[in-house]
Amino acid sequence: MTIERSDVESIARLARLALSAEEMPQYVEGLARILGMVEQLKRADTAGVAPMAHPLPGQRARLRTDAVTEADQHELYQRNAPQVRSGLYLVPRVVE
């Protein structure tokens, strides 16, 4: 498995992670090792095998009825927010 620095840079962009130039070699090597180990999966004959959809046979994720069950607690929730004004989450300007 060959992983290039440019591959890791593009994966980091997709994952929204700002990696520094100094830490890049560590991730190139780590990803190469992990994906190299994963190559073992090629040994398995999976022709005609349906991919597993749920760990319990016959189970599906349940859907709840489309009804309001939560009370409005935005003040409580926003206590954890980095920046809030007038009940709104603040982020850098998106549209100039």
Added chain:
Amino acid sequence: MTDLHLATVAQLSAQLQSGGVSSVELTRMLLARIEQHQRELNAFITVSAESALQEAARADERRRAGTAGPLTGIPIAHKDIFCTRGEKTTCGSRMLADFVSPYDATVVERLRAAGTVMLGKTNMDEFAMGSSNETSYFGPVRNPWNTSRVPGGSSGGSAVAVAARLAPAATATDTGGSIRQPAALCGVTGIKPTYGRVSRYGMIAFASSLDQGGLITQSAEDAALLLAEMAGFDARDSTSVEMPVPDYAAALEQPLKGLKIGVLREFFEGLDASIEPLIRAALALLHAQGAVIKEVSLPHLPLSVPTYYVVAPAECSSNLARFDGVRYGHRCEAPRDLTDLYERSRAQGFGAEVKRRIMVGTYVLSAGYYDAYYLKAQQVRELISRDFEQAFHEVDVLAGPTTPTAAFELGAKTHDPVTMYLNDIYTIGANLAGLPAISVPCGFVGGLPAGLQLIGPHFSEGRLLNVAHRYQRETDWHQRLPKGFV
């Protein structure tokens, strides 16, 4: 009883009931022990002394009022992955270092309703990603059997809290072995229930098709008492299974005569030569109680680790996308624009192992690679699951070691992620197939504990606890104490 910190949950329950001790006395004594050993072991991220004493006082009032249950007043610790209302819930990460949960996880809520007292939140690998507790933002946890060794992970703090008798029991979670592996390395009992048995609501998500909440305790009997309160349907978790919870405690004494135990051939490959005789001796003991032992083979099991390291990172990359520095969690200083805010908040908030897994997951899910990695892994996962299903046509329970080696030195495996991942080689299979599994102490290698693992069919927790209990009735490995923590 003078050494109350050594007592099991079952013994403490009797003591509280008879009035031999109050919950406040018990809580105060354990808080002092936690403080005494915190610097050396680092088992806790948060100690909630004040609220614990208030809860204990309320438990004692309930006791006086005659409305107490068997767990009322029992102090326990929660892994810091479970949300606790009004308390910090960090998940071992800088990302959530200051996060105060606005609500309780269902597990916390149920154990609170049963009257347990929360001593604090235990240390863990960051976002439960690790097998040594070395990825915690709050520093590594140390193994009380030898403080230069790791306790295992990711529930290292919970395992150490119980092993050093700082808490009689602790909650934990298991995605690829995070309950059983640290339980084995610390000489305590750890149960991972069936996928869907315990609610995941308020349990910070890592890999949602694998994560399951469970327990670390001194004994299978204690696990039975606590699991009965934790387990059961919860409408707030869409994967929670609607099925009644059996009386685990009532089934503990069931005789083992005729029980068919399958010994997993694949679990003896790569096993430390000094652990194998301990496992064989444990099997001989179960055989002497009437169990039938036969060897079984699960041909696809050796592919568990590569399968897991596609599925788990894929799900982690998706689950951890929510940490964007906007609504909660770490935010970087002076972001230039929204992309910069995301990228630097995430880069600063997550540690190296979490970033590595997010990137592996992003890669295997990216356009053009999905079929070769994720789809292929889910197909192999199906094959592994079928292997287990086949085996359970022949035997009732599968047995083998929990880990390939005893606890290793801190720092010994941090240089190479793949070497670290291989610690979970025997535990991952049960997660991939959604099966319940338990680890019980079965002896020592060079002064360090080893674990016997039992894996059962879906929803066979009662059977596993029964076999583990019968084993613990005949052995005292689970009662041994690390020197210096007596």
